Amino acid sequence: MKKNISILLLLLSVSAFAQKSYEKADKFFNQMRYVEAAKAYEKGIDRGDNSMEVLQKAGDAYYFNTDMEQANKWYDILISRYRGEVHPEYLFRFAHTLRGIGNYKSANKWMKAFAKASNKEDKRIDDYAQKEQTLADVMAIPPAFELANLDINTIYSDFGPTYYGSKLIYSSAIDTSYYVKRRYHWNKQPFLNFYEGQINATETNVKRERPFSESLNTKYHEATLTFTKDHKRVYFTRNNYNGDLKRDDEGVNHLKLYTAVRNDSIFSDWSDIQELPFNSDEYSVGHPTLSADNKKLYFVSDMPGSIGATDIFVVDVLDDNRYSTPKNVGPTINTSGREMFPFITEDKLYFASDGHLGIGGLDVFESDVLETSFSEPRNLGLPLNSNLDDFGFIINEANEQGFVCSNREGGVGDDDIYAFRRTTPENITEAIIADNCKQVVKGYVSNTRTKERIADVTVGLYSEEGIKLTETKSQLNGDYQFNYELLCSERYEIRIEKLGYNLNNKLFVTSSISEETIIPLELETVDELIVEDNGVLKIKVGIIFFDTNKSYIRPDAAVELNKIVALMFQQPDLHIRIESHTDSRAKDSYNLALSQRRADSTKDYLIRQGVLSSRIVEARGYGETQLINNCENGVSCEEIEHQLNRRSEFVIVKM
Incomplete structure (x- = not known):
């Protein structure tokens, strides 16, 4: 009875510890401190908590920080364990992460599963159905861009470029500011500030010069801005901060749009910083761009009236720093996903989206400016777009050169800014012929x-x-x-x-x-348990432990062997060979006999669970003849080193 009480107290203690730990993790998550939240949830998983809720939260912490590889890892485990229980939203997110890591075939498969599970009531099904039909067309768009990484990029996030005469103003988390020790909890990088760079004569590179403005930069985030044609007024994005950092009822600090002016002196700084009147403490407003005539201001928001996660809106810029009521630019541009980072010219609207047909993550699109609306967006294709996030596109249409941001592989840091040159299809054709x-x-x-x-x-x-x-x-x-x-x-x-x-x-x-x-x-292997080891396919499970000098299957070993049973039921053509090994301690002949008994015992267990004996082509003990380290006879080794040699391996013979 005392033993049972002790076990109960231990379980209650662990439960209380886990609950307290998740309270902290949930707090991090609700404050969008996703890096810290992910680590806290993963600690729970490492302690053996594979509950549906904690796997969802771990995946979400990476998903909302656009780390598609890690999000995919946890969503994969979540859906493998709780396929019939998870909300359909997680099938969608899993499919989205598959797109983000370039696995389009599996992404299509899971979007079909999402469509079936959600009973076709979600608009994203139609969006993705279009993707599945025309993804080949997007991948086949003739390449029309040459890209080059810029010297200004750092190991942190650099993005949000805009023209300022011959200068490029952009946002960076470069760790050289006054607030050198401050870190943004979302991704553990320094807070973003505006920087100024000189564009070279060929517009193919930028040299960093200095922080752009002492008055615009604060100890929190500033990112993405746009200037009037005379460069005397700026619109920019900042955390909801003007001396005080404000949060909504759920503790979230949103983005807001601000404007500032400067006088004619090139030495003067920006002044008269004001919020725009359509900001709110309850939703975000940011990423501005001005029309060529300075009469319309486009921006991104999740305000009421949004079609999807974030939409592009527009207001008329009136006299005396007044603005019309924000208007959603409509479903031709906005989808149920995210539309972000607009850039408007006289003839085109460029923007990033993960709701339109794309290659992966955010893709850059262009749309013609019509009299009262916009044309159907066109994906700008490879190599401008990649299987990760591509956004922040700006262009000088006079020479078809510009800049775009991406977190694609091969960059310097997190988000990088790339210079590009657009090559017209006519020039491509001429080059091919020539x-x-x-x-x-x-x-x-x-x-x-x-x-x-x-x-x-x-x-x-x-x-x-x-x-x-x-x-x-x-x-x-x-x-x-x-x-x-x-x-x-x-x-x-x-x-x-x-x-x-x-x-x-x-x-x-x-x-x-x-x-x-x-x-x-x-x-991708047909199952996460299947791995390739030096060219040999094996089923990878936890260590199969045996008691000293014994060969019977312990309960903890049965848990691991049951994974193999489940896999063999799922893969009816799978045939395996069991290989059992010992360490070098004890006599060679004894170890050989012991390993054979353990191999036979393992085979017998699998057969008792319903695996056909014909599918286990061999069960063989190798004793100490195939050590994987130098812990042979006469060599002194630590216990953990000997443990590496005491292993059972399950080699796939055919499938």
């Missing part, structure tokens, strides 16, 4: 989850019509290359397959501005 353009296609294959390179993958090249052109295998480092010349700016498809992995394919368009097209590819 140079008789040919292409070599190559790349690499990696594991979707682990990012490790995968060898011996069958990589097939197909024409747009589905005709097989050639085939190759990935090398030991995962690299592949087709020994087949392709035409420039043409559509092709790559199909890849390997035992133990889901089939995958990728549509692409060959380059027209270089001699080769680089196509990274990804494969």
Whole structure:
């Protein structure tokens, strides 16, 4: 009885600790301190709490911080464990993270599951149905941009560029400001401030010069701004802060739009900082852009009247710093997703969206300015857009050059600013004709989850019509290359397959501005328990522990073996080989016999749980003949080193 009471007290203590820990995590989450919230939830998971709620919160903490890789990890576990219980919203978010890591095929699969689970009542189903039908067309848009990373980028977030004469004003979390020790809780970076850079003569790079304004920069965030044509008035985004940091009823600090003016002196700073009248403590307003005639101010908000998560709105700029009532620009532009970072010119509206047909995350779109509305948005395609977030597009339409922001792979830091040059389709065609353009296609294959390179993958090249052109295998480092010349700016498809992995394919368009097209590819194992170890497919479960000198299956070992049983039921063609190993202690002959007894005991357990004996092609003990470290006979090792050698492995023979 005392033992039971002790166990009960221990459980209550752990429960109270977990509850207190999650109170703190929930507080972080509600304050949008997502980095800290994620760590707190993960501590609970590490302690063995795999409840639906904590897995949801862990995934959400990364999702709302746009860390799609980590969000995908926790949503994957969540849905694997609670497939029939989770709210359909998590199927949508899981699909969105799959898009964010470039796994479009699986994303489409889970969007279909979302559509089925939500009974077709969610507008995003129609949005995504359009994506599924035309994603190939977006991937096949002829590349029309050349991008270059700027010298001003730091390891932190740099984004939100706008023109200021020959200068570029942008936002950065560079850690050189007065508030060097302050960190934004959302992503643990310094707070954003405005900086000024000099654009070089060719508009291909920018040199950082100085912080832009002492009066505009505060100890909290300032980001994204726009100027009137005479550069005497600025509109900018800032935290809801004007001496005091204000929060709504749920403790959230929203964004607001502010304006300031300066006199004719180039040495004067900005003054008369005022809030715009349509701000609110209850929703966010930000990311401004002015029409060429300075008569219309466009911005982003989640105010009442929004169609989706965030929409683009517009107001008329009236005399005496007055403004009309905000007006939603309408469903042609705004979707059920996020529309952000507008940039308006005389003829075009450019903006970022994850609600329109896109490649992944936020994509940049352009829309023609019509008399009373806008045309259907057009995706600007690769390479301007990527499978991550691309946004903050601005352009000098006189020379078709500008700047865009992205958190794509290969950058300097978090968000980077890139210079671009837009090449017209006519010029591309002329270049193809003039140079008789040919292409070599190559790349690499990696594991979707682990990012490790995968060898011996069958990589097939197909024409747009589905005709097989050639085939190759990935090398030991995962690299592949087709020994087949392709035409420039043409559509092709790559199909890849390997035992133990889901089939995958990728549509692409060959380059027209270089001699080769680089196509990274990804494969995902058919189940998260399946891993590749030095070219051998294995089922990876926790360590199968045995008592000293014993071979019976302990309860903790049964938990791990039951995972293999479940997998084999899900994969009826899966056949395995059981390999059991010991450490070097005790006699060699004894260890060999002990490992064989343990292999046989493991096999018998699987069969008792319903696995056909024919699907276990062998159960073999190797004793100490295959040590994975130097802890052989006569070598003194720590217990943890010996434990590495006491292992059971489940090798996949066929599927």
